[in-house]
Amino acid sequence: MKSQPPGWFADVLLGKPPREARAAAVGLADEQFAPRDVYLQVLAPALEEVGSRWQRGTATVAQEHLATALVLSIMATLAPRLDEPPVVGRSAVLAGTDGELHAVGLRMLGDFLEADGWDIHYLGALTPEGEVERFTADMGPDVVCLSTTLTTHLPAVRSTIAALRRLPTPPLIMVGGRAYGGDAAVALGLGADAFAADAGGASELLRAHFADA
Amino acid sequence: MTAPVPTTDPLFPTRWLPLAERICERYYLEFPETDSRYGDRGRAYCAHDNAYLVAWLVDALDTAGPDSFRANVTWLRGLLHARGFPMDAFRRNLDLVEEVVVEERPDDAARIHDLVVAAQAGDPP
Numbered sequence: 386m387k388s389q390p391p392g393w394f395a396d397v398l399l400g401k402p403p404r405e406a407r408a409a410a411v412g413l414a415d416e417q418f419a420p421r422d423v424y425l426q427v428l429a430p431a432l433e434e435v436g437s438r439w440q441r442g443t444a445t446v447a448q449e450h451l452a453t454a455l456v457l458s459i460m461a462t463l464a465p466r467l468d469e470p471p472v473v474g475r476s477a478v479l480a481g482t483d484g485e486l487h488a489v490g491l492r493m494l495g496d497f498l499e500a501d502g503w504d505i506h507y508l509g510a511l512t513p514e515g516e517v518e519r520f521t522a523d524m525g526p527d528v529v530c531l532s533t534t535l536t537t538h539l540p541a542v543r544s545t546i547a548a549l550r551r552l553p554t555p556p557l558i559m560v561g562g563r564a565y566g567g568d569a570a571v572a573l574g575l576g577a578d579a580f581a582a583d584a585g586g587a588s589e590l591l592r593a594h595f596a597d598a
Numbered sequence: 599m600t601a602p603v604p605t606t607d608p609l610f611p612t613r614w615l616p617l618a619e620r621i622c623e624r625y626y627l628e629f630p631e632t633d634s635r636y637g638d639r640g641r642a643y644c645a646h647d648n649a650y651l652v653a654w655l656v657d658a659l660d661t662a663g664p665d666s667f668r669a670n671v672t673w674l675r676g677l678l679h680a681r682g683f684p685m686d687a688f689r690r691n692l693d694l695v696e697e698v699v700v701e702e703r704p705d706d707a708a709r710i711h712d713l714v715v716a717a718q719a720g721d722p723p
Contacts, residue, residue, distance in 0.1 A: 440677045440680065441676065441680040442677075442680040442681055443680075536654060536658075536661070536662040536666045537650070537653045537654070537657060539657060540660075543661060564662065565662075566663065566665050566666050566669050568663050568665060570663065571663040571666075574661075574663075575661065
């Protein structure tokens with residue numbers, strides 16, 4: 386199975402009844418992969434493949450929605466198996482930028498951080514400007530993670546970061562998502578403290594950052 | 599007269615529609631056969647796609663960095679190619695995007711030109 390091309394699971398998401406697709410993903414976690422690797426090596430590439438098929442005109446918007454919903458339900462099944470969470474006493478706010486509809490990667494990060502023992506406040510997609518700042522002021526998290534897929538939403542990231550910086554006790558601000566094209570300099574230029582290309586990288590970075598804190 | 603822009607995106611870059619419509623006026627003068635091929639829907643998508651092209655170009659200038667424009671254009675090129683849109687027309691459309699955006703931001707003319715040339719150099723899919 387490891388010789389499968391990236392994104393091979395897209396055929397399962399789109400071609401099998403949902404119950405069978407879910408069982409197939411759980412089977413991979415039972416037999417071949419750590420649950421975390423099912424997220425990063427199976428589910429994420431599958432959604433990228435579905436998106437590419439839409440771009441090429443071989444998948445519909447409805448199929449994209451179907452695949453996304455199915456992946457989220459698979460993640461809900463696998464999340465309790467990620468790790469036995471320790472108590473770390475840290476919390477994070479996770480939000481998609483204003484206007485941002487893509488939030489599966491952010492949900493993946495939430496699951497990884499919960500498995501690491503963090504308390505997660507997941508605000509999801511389409512979080513309006515101003516709400517992240519207000520919520521952060523109320524909750525006082527250690528970290529705010531902002532996810533952005535489309536470059537047209539980056540100005541909203543800049544203004545959200547600026548607002549977070551004005552709080553009496555600003556959190557660590559991490560950003561990520563496709564909008565940055567893998568370029569940390571773009572993220573830091575917007576005022577972020579840290580950048581991660583994907584959910585796996587983000588959780589590793591936070592582990593390292595808070596290991597000695 | 600432009601048909602309604604075909605989108606349900608609540609944050610569609612509406613602010614760039616006036617520039618997009620200027621680009622489309624020039625595009626249709628050069629490619630009048632587009633009307634017989636795509637009709638009103640073609641004009642609506644011309645405005646839609648060019649609003650995004652302008653937004654991406656401005657993003658690259660102001661926030662997202664130079665590589666982002668090429669990446670976004672490559673994505674759109676792949677989408678249009680898969681739907682049979684002529685690639686020579688797409689390339690020329692990018693020239694028109696440059697022309698119109700430079701009219702708005704003359705001080706950035708050199709940067710805009712570099713971004714457009716880099717995006718045009720992307721391989722067709």
